[in-house]
Amino acid sequence: MDSRSYRNLYAYALVCLVLLSWSSLIVLGGDIVHHDDVAPKRPGCDNDFVLVKVATWVDRVEDIEYVGVGARFGPKLESKEKHANQTRIIVADPRDGCSMPKNKLKGEVLLAHRGNCSFTTKLHIAEQAGATAVLIVNSQKGLFKMVCEANETDININIPAVMLPLDAGESLEKLLTNFTVSVQLYSPLRPTVDVAEVFLWLMAVGTILCASYWSAYSAKEAAIENEKLLKDGSDDLFQTQVSGSSGFVEINTISAVLFVIVASCFLIMLYKLMSYWFIEILVVLFCIGGIEGLQTCLVTLFSCFRWFGRAGNSFIELPLFGAVSHLTLVISPFCIAFAVLWAIYRTVSFAWIGQDILGIALIITVLQIVRIPNLKVGTVLLSCAFLYDIFWVFISKWWFHESVMIVVARGDGSGEDGIPMLLKIPRMFDPWGGYSIIGFGDIILPGLVIVFSLRYDWLEKKCIKEGYFIWAMIAYGSGLLVTYVALNLMDGHGQPALLYIVPFTLGQYFNPAMEMPPLLPRFNMTLLMVQNLDKKSPLFSSSLKTTAPEFLFTPN
Numbered sequence: 001m002d003s004r005s006y007r008n009l010y011a012y013a014l015v016c017l018v019l020l021s022w023s024s025l026i027v028l029g030g031d032i033v034h035h036d037d038v039a040p041k042r043p044g045c046d047n048d049f050v051l052v053k054v055a056t057w058v059d060r061v062e063d064i065e066y067v068g069v070g071a072r073f074g075p076k077l078e079s080k081e082k083h084a085n086q087t088r089i090i091v092a093d094p095r096d097g098c099s100m101p102k103n104k105l106k107g108e109v110l111l112a113h114r115g116n117c118s119f120t121t122k123l124h125i126a127e128q129a130g131a132t133a134v135l136i137v138n139s140q141k142g143l144f145k146m147v148c149e150a151n152e153t154d155i156n157i158n159i160p161a162v163m164l165p166l167d168a169g170e171s172l173e174k175l176l177t178n179f180t181v182s183v184q185l186y187s188p189l190r191p192t193v194d195v196a197e198v199f200l201w202l203m204a205v206g207t208i209l210c211a212s213y214w215s216a217y218s219a220k221e222a223a224i225e226n227e228k229l230l231k232d233g234s235d236d237l238f239q240t241q242v243s244g245s246s247g248f249v250e251i252n253t254i255s256a257v258l259f260v261i262v263a264s265c266f267l268i269m270l271y272k273l274m275s276y277w278f279i280e281i282l283v284v285l286f287c288i289g290g291i292e293g294l295q296t297c298l299v300t301l302f303s304c305f306r307w308f309g310r311a312g313n314s315f316i317e318l319p320l321f322g323a324v325s326h327l328t329l330v331i332s333p334f335c336i337a338f339a340v341l342w343a344i345y346r347t348v349s350f351a352w353i354g355q356d357i358l359g360i361a362l363i364i365t366v367l368q369i370v371r372i373p374n375l376k377v378g379t380v381l382l383s384c385a386f387l388y389d390i391f392w393v394f395i396s397k398w399w400f401h402e403s404v405m406i407v408v409a410r411g412d413g414s415g416e417d418g419i420p421m422l423l424k425i426p427r428m429f430d431p432w433g434g435y436s437i438i439g440f441g442d443i444i445l446p447g448l449v450i451v452f453s454l455r456y457d458w459l460e461k462k463c464i465k466e467g468y469f470i471w472a473m474i475a476y477g478s479g480l481l482v483t484y485v486a487l488n489l490m491d492g493h494g495q496p497a498l499l500y501i502v503p504f505t506l507g508q509y510f511n512p513a514m515e516m517p518p519l520l521p522r523f524n525m526t527l528l529m530v531q532n533l534d535k536k537s538p539l540f541s542s543s544l545k546t547t548a549p550e551f552l553f554t555p556n
Contacts, residue, residue, distance in 0.1 A: 044155040045073045045148035055184040068162040071146035077187045084186035097122040105130035113137045119146045123157045134161045137169025188431040196425040196436040208447040211367035212454040249370045256381035260388045270408045286420040287339040290358030293365035295335045378449040382502045389496035442497040446505045471508045479504030
């Protein structure tokens with residue numbers, strides 16, 4: 001296997017790894033407000049379900065902080081920690097809290113177990129006994145939404161109730177056997193806008209910007225090289241075109257449609273097989289792609305400096321890999337060590353930095369290798385992705401009773417923080433913590449069209465103001481900005497980023513005020529750049545230079 005064949009094989013593997021693993025934009029801090037139209041509401045029983053912080057003190061020493069969920073009934077909890085009272089907690093006797101407790105209460109918080117009577121009954125009894133709040137321990141590890149029974153009439157409750165998962169309740173009970181425990185209940189509000197979203201926006205836009213100029217510059221350099229071959233009468237250019245061993249993967253219309261079908265199958269597989277071991281497999285695949293992406297970016301970067309020019313232009317033959325530069329041999333161990341260290345320590349608080357570095361390098365490399373031949377293919381690809389994102393974020397709830405895309409992105413049931421094919425930044429000023437994230441596909445798919453725009457602008461020798469690239473970048477940035485606005489308006493509920501990005505990105509190409517670019521059917525972009533550089537070439541045809549709209553949907 002020669003080096004070109006290896007590069008093509010790697011390119012196809014990279015596309016399968018990244019594009020089949022894209023997920024929608026979503027905040028991973030846990031939604032603070034849960035709007036529920038199914039659970040019954042009526043006056044006195046119409047609270048939103050909110051997450052509640054349960055801070056604990058053991059013998060006046062601050063201890064673990066648990067997270068519970070507030071009830072549909074009762075007063076609302078304080079949103080600021082400084083206004084919440086620190087109150088002693090005692091275990092109900094009997095434990096279910098369905099009858100008047102034997103122990104005397106003087107303003108304490110009562111810890112009772114779920115079951116044997118309704119939630120409102122427990123609250124009425126606790127309030128009569130003198131409790132100031134009730135912590136109800138669920139019968140399982142998850143949280144349960146506490147609502148009023150349909151036939152209940154007395155729902156005038158004046159103390160708050162908070163549901164705790166089983167493991168949290170058992171932990172508190174063990175502490176109470178030997179220590180005095182106090183709790184502080186409050187439900188802080190999430191900030192309207194977090195700085196993390198600004199940085200994530202800059203990362204996404206900056207990644208496409210870098211990939212676009214790298215791709216256009218590479219295409220221009222290849223065009224100049226091919227022009228020399230044409231002038232010399234060499235057959236190497238035509239042999240490269242015929243063999244297809246250019247090192248690039250060109251997407252056509254059929255593969256764009258099939259991609260969404262295959263991606264859907266892969267997403268269902270992720271959803272059904274989501275577990276710790278399956279995430280481990282994805283981590284290994286991500287590391288392999290990240291190593292190659294980081295290596296490609298670093299080799300290209302260092303090759304720009306004359307000090308490394310000799311190492312970058314001297315090669316050694318290796319089995320399977322073919323000709324490999326000495327610079328690549330030096331950089332590869334660093335890239336491997338970097339990815340391995342991230343995989344080992346990916347659960348530490350700062351591991352997101354390594355994940356983003358590997359992810360950005362991988363995305364840039366994919367946008368360098370994968371190309372669309374014309375705007376028609378880009379339109380089909382983004383349109384299919386647009387429907388894909390909407391279906392798996394919203395419509396999938398009708399069949400699976402939960403959003404498949406969001407479940408996969410969060411990594412529910414895996415014990416991990418989600419799949420690694422994401423860029424993420426911790427929410428810096430959010431009292432609930434968590435991450436703002438964006439899937440690789442929300443950058444790569446629009447990026448393919450934007451990168452094509454810059455290559456076309458350079459082909460046509462358009463200045464930045466007259467070309468399509470600047471407007472494509474503005475459209476993408478605006479679409480992503482609208483996504484974040486929608487994300488915050490929806491209280492952090494996951495949003496399909498392509499729902500907003502695709503109309504903005506494609507819309508600017510179909511703006512009547514702008515001249516429609518030709519879609520260049522059947523012809524290679526590099527070859528056309530050669531033709532533009534040398535109009536005396538026998539390969540040049542004036543018909544290829546037209547900007548007539550009929551090129552828009554010419555078959556491949």
